[in-house]
Amino acid sequence: MQSRKILVIDDEVMVADISRSALTSAGHQVFCAYSGEQAVEMAMALRFDLAIIDAMLPGMNGIETFELIRQSCPYIKGILVSGDLTVNMTLEAMDKGFCRVLVKPVQAGYLLLAVQAALADYDLQEENIRLNKQVSKMRTLFEQYMAPEVAAILLDQQKSISEVAGEVQEITVLFADIRNFTFLVQYLPLQESREFLTEFFDMVADVVSSWHGILDKFIGDAALAIFGAPVPHGSPSLSAVSAALEIQKSFEVLRARWALTSDLFMQIGLGIGVSRGEMFLGNVGSGRRLDYTVIGADVNIAQRLASETVAGQILITESVYCDVVDKVSIQEEKTRLLRGMEKKIQIYSIIP
The missing domain is CATH 3.40.50.2300 (Response regulator)
Structure with a gap:
């Protein structure tokens, strides 16, 4: 004893x-x-x-x-x-x-x-x-690598993470991409580039969370966020567009502050694409390395839209347009053939 x-x-x-x-x-x-x-x-x-x-x-x-x-x-x-x-x-x-x-x-x-x-x-x-x-x-520890809501879902499951099944859901995705950042990193010390990205990602994470979104991942100098899952939300498309507007505004403040240290920051901008559709949300990967993420055509579309933007622009698909048309100012754009797609799609831009 x-x-x-x-x-x-x-x-x-x-x-x-x-x-x-x-x-x-x-x-x-x-x-x-x-x-x-x-x-x-x-x-x-x-x-x-x-x-x-x-x-x-x-x-x-x-x-x-x-x-x-x-x-x-x-x-x-x-x-x-x-x-x-x-x-x-x-x-x-x-x-x-x-x-x-x-x-x-x-x-x-x-x-x-x-x-x-x-x-x-x-x-x-x-x-x-x-x-x-x-x-x-x-x-x-989980929340350092994924959204707190996702961490809670995974930890609350009475099974191993690899056994947590995903499902197909209607989700709105936001893809924010720093335009011309590759040019910037050629001339900036790597430590400064890292510090700027850290501030940018912190800002995006805070804004996305405030609009009931989930930060899915960072990809290089870009961020992917989802709205409407895994935690249901009443107006995911409106939340995504509202978050996009706030992110653009906050990015300009961030960029202006960093431009005081180097004029090179005046050469960059932020482009955002927002799309909605059926996507798979869950574990993707192998038994050795899993990623709780979202996959689907509309994820790719949001990413392609972000790459089509000029600095400061927010482009949305027709499905998002139908969700928010009476709530925000919108301008119709020409149809475009996005990279990797067979047909042109109608897109719209959000007017700040």
């Missing part, structure tokens, strides 16, 4: 000594206090796993003492001992956090069994705390 630190609290010295002797023989570290006030002081100085408390202490009673002890030892287990145990006292003890109640006089065998059961509860509690900390750590 693992040795534990136990506090015995009883104003009868002989009773406390008998309990100490039995528990010490079982391999535990046992300390005695003879009043509630003394017990509280000891608990503040030492971390106890279990307190065995007489209900009728002078001054503070046993239940009041345990409440104060838990302020400094919040995970401590408690056993209440009373020579005049009542139903009301039992209910109050359980309500205040005691895990066992015993009737005086307590035989050594019964005391050891109660202590063993209480410490088993303590072990289970400690294991739950450890697992919760581990899950929290995993969630934090």
Whole structure:
């Protein structure tokens, strides 16, 4: 049996000594206090796993003492001992956090069994705390590589991540691409390029989240975001367009600030494409390397639209146009044949 630190609290010295002797023989570290006030002081100085408390202490009673002890030892287990145990006292003890109640006089065998059961509860509690900390750590780690909403979905599944199935859903995607960034990196120190991209991606992530979107991934100097899944949202296309407008505005502020350090930043701009359609959202990859992402024709279309833009432009497909036509200012563009497509499609631009 693992040795534990136990506090015995009883104003009868002989009773406390008998309990100490039995528990010490079982391999535990046992300390005695003879009043509630003394017990509280000891608990503040030492971390106890279990307190065995007489209900009728002078001054503070046993239940009041345990409440104060838990302020400094919040995970401590408690056993209440009373020579005049009542139903009301039992209910109050359980309500205040005691895990066992015993009737005086307590035989050594019964005391050891109660202590063993209480410490088993303590072990289970400690294991739950450890697992919760581990899950929290995993969630934090996951959120560094994927959206918090996606991390929560994956961690809440009662199966391995590789077994989490995806599904085809109606999704709106936003693709934001820094135009002419390849030119910029030829002349900037790599550290400056990295710092600029970090600020850009932080801004995009914040804006997308504020409009109920999910940041899917960063691709070089571009970002892909999805709206409407995996967390359902009432107006995904409007949210995506609203996010695109805010991203463009914030990008201009970011670019102007960096242009104070180098005129080269005046050569870049941001193009955004937004499309809607049926896409697969889920795990894609191999058993060694999985990516929780979205795939489908409209993902490619959004990316192609972003590459067709001039700096500061937002291009949308007809499906998105139908969703937002009465809510934002829109200009019809000429039909275009996007790279990789067989037919021209009608596109529109958002007027800021």
